[in-house]
Amino acid sequence: MKSFEVRNLWKEYGDQVVLERVHLALAGNEFVTIVGASGCGKTTFLKMLMGDEVPTRGELLLDGEPLPTEPGPDRGVVFQRYSVFPHLTALENVMLGLELRQAPLAGRLFGAARTAVREQAAQGLAAVGLQAALDKYPAQLSGGMQQRLAIAQAVIMRPRILLLDEPFGALDPGIRSDMHGLILDLWRQGDMGVFMITHDLHEGFELGTRLLVFDKVRDDPQAPEAYGATITFDIPLQRRPPPDVMEAVRRATAPAGAPS
Amino acid sequence: MRRLINRKPGRAAALGLGLLPFVLVVIAYLFGSHTRLQDNPADKLLPPPAVMVDAIERLALEPSKRSGQRLLWADTAASLQRLGLGVGLSAVLGLVFGVAIGVVPHIRATLGHFLVVLSMIPPLAVLPILFIVFGLGELSKVVLIVIGVAPFIMRDLAARVAELPRELMIKGQTLGASTWQIITRVVLPQLWPRLIHSVRLMLGPAWLFLIAAEAIAATDGLGYRIFLVRRYLAMDVILPYVAWITLLAFLFDWLLQKWARRAFPWAEPAP
């Protein structure tokens, strides 16, 4: 990814405005972490990036071109759950994308072509530490291993953007820090931008090169749906931000009325 | 004293309890049969086991005087062929339409409601129409099973497709899958175990329609034989036939279950 731009993006469902006046410009591959209170539109934003939702107004430009309005192989995705196919083994899950690309009709490869793809997928799985689980079905893997599998499956397609929707939200804290190392390594190696939604503020600061906070700037108590959220903080990060910045962000992302 | 809900039978006791209803039915039958035979030695309603064994031997082992066939096997082959064709065709139609309706919104909008209405038509009520359109031969019997069974499999599978997590559909697209590839590599493989489950559930109705079709017009088949010999109250033939149908139905259910377990290990929770 060389550049990514969001121009005056709006998303409305009928009378309800979810997002308004979203602007963003990135140059080069950044690791963008997205935080915000529940219902602030960050998931809607990610869905528009992946092509599952269409903006009401505004533009999304990847390397100067409008994003396709349906999902495609240029954007990889990892969800919190249901990211891998339960009927395929770990190896088959990773091979799938490569097979689909080379065999439009059959959807699967045979002979030498299959061996080559198999080799490539096995390497991809080794890169996420799943070399011992090639022939296991997802149901036989732990939650952390399933997410590693989902990441390997997405990354092997060499997407220009990787979209992560709270990928580690359901994992134990110890496993989570392993995953942080893994995803940073993959990001540094691959030529791709990353957008990651997280509920964990520390995670957002630790992983990101840039942190976006979604929040409502206007609020009408008589008509809570009249105004949408937008990016209220856009923070370029070194590894450790100053304490006052962290505090301001914490206030902004806390649920309304909660003590901060 | 522990609560009733917490008291569980041991292995041997569970086996004994499981057998108990069967034993009771057999005893009640023997008792009733004995009582009636004392009144009337030629009673046909509850024949003694020896008479039924004779009937089974005659039907299974001896060629029939009229056709030279061993009737039990000829009937079984005829019925199973109809059942197999009917259920097989229903499964194929169920899969094709279920997937199409579940995956493609335009097809869902076109056929969704029609299918619901279609599945509500009682097939036996449209028999005269079936006769005129499909004749009175094998075709109309198979069609009766298909009309009775296929719409439910279609609906079940369409609902199942709709239940597939949206995430998997998006994931498939981010792996570059076309609609065709989504169907063949994401949706269909995940539907196989559900199809088997659906077929298992519909086997009961399929037998019902088969026997109804054979009762109405046929020259052979398990249902044909039962309704024919009912004409002279030959319970010594009817009861073994009923037991045989029950056994076959049980066997198919069991085999399908085994097959599903073996062929789709991923559908089972991790051991």
Place this chain on the structure above:
Amino acid sequence: MLRQANRILTAAVLCAALSLLGVTQAQAADKQQFRIAWSIYVGWMPWGYAKDSGIVDKWADKYDIGIDVVQINDYIESINQYTAGAFDGCTMTNMDALTIPAAGGVDSTALIVGDFSDGNDAILLKDREKLTQIKGLPVNLVELSVSHYLLARGLASVGLSERDIQVVNTSDADIVGAYQSPDVQAVVTWNPQKNEILKQPDTYNVFDSADIPGEIIDLLVVNTETLKANPALGKALTGAWYETMAIMAEDSERGRAARAAMARAAGTDAVGYQAQLETTRMFYEPAAAAAFARAPKLGETMDYVRGFSFEHGLLGEGAPSPDVIGIALADGRVLGDAGNLKLRFDAAYMQMAADGEL
């Protein structure tokens, strides 16, 4: 624990046994309540009228018994119920009386000869005018019924046999619908289906029961033991029947009303019912019925019927010959095993009605 299980077992067996005994109880000899089953057919419609108009009750009261006349929607089921012991009497044809209750060991007496089919049963062909053209065709009919018998007699009359055709068992309820199918080229059936099918174009009646007069006979059959122990039952039923016959035969307002009621109950109108009656030889006079029962021709007919039944395995697969079941004719002769009399034709009660002794 074991004893408890034993008790439960005993109770369960007793429950099951009692419910079965309840069925056999109906055959016991000393009770005063009787149950008679009948089903819809042109010659049996008078039973419905006799019940609804109070004629049955009147005669039952006269002999100090109770008679419940019950309509069963399925003909075969009514005979099976009678054979199982749930009824003391039932309407059926001579052939079914032989092959179901008699072959099932239930000693049965033909108390009333109501009519014989005189064209009500017929072989019908599509686009073919002669019976010989039936050769090679599938023939739809209720297998092992009087239709089957009629077909066998018809084929024999033109030198064919069942080997020359293929019998397709077809439910009588669906045979009119089945005839619409191009697959169906030949059917054998009875009224009202016969008249319904004959309305179709290019359909020909090539052989019917008028060609074998007096062979398909519609009877009221009662359990012999019950009848012997309760002659009152025979008298009341016969009395009620011939009173109804007299009304039905009248060319009066009352007679027309009775026939109209029977037509309605049969699901047709006066014209349709009259059309069916024309092919039914009703015995309105008890003397004629008694004479028919005593005539030597009945023995000849029953000999055909038992031969057909034997050949088709209807007397039991193990039966060595047609003689296995004894048939007592009203003229005193016996067909088959006199030591195993299971079907009896008895003209005594019809004669009493003819003599005005009821």
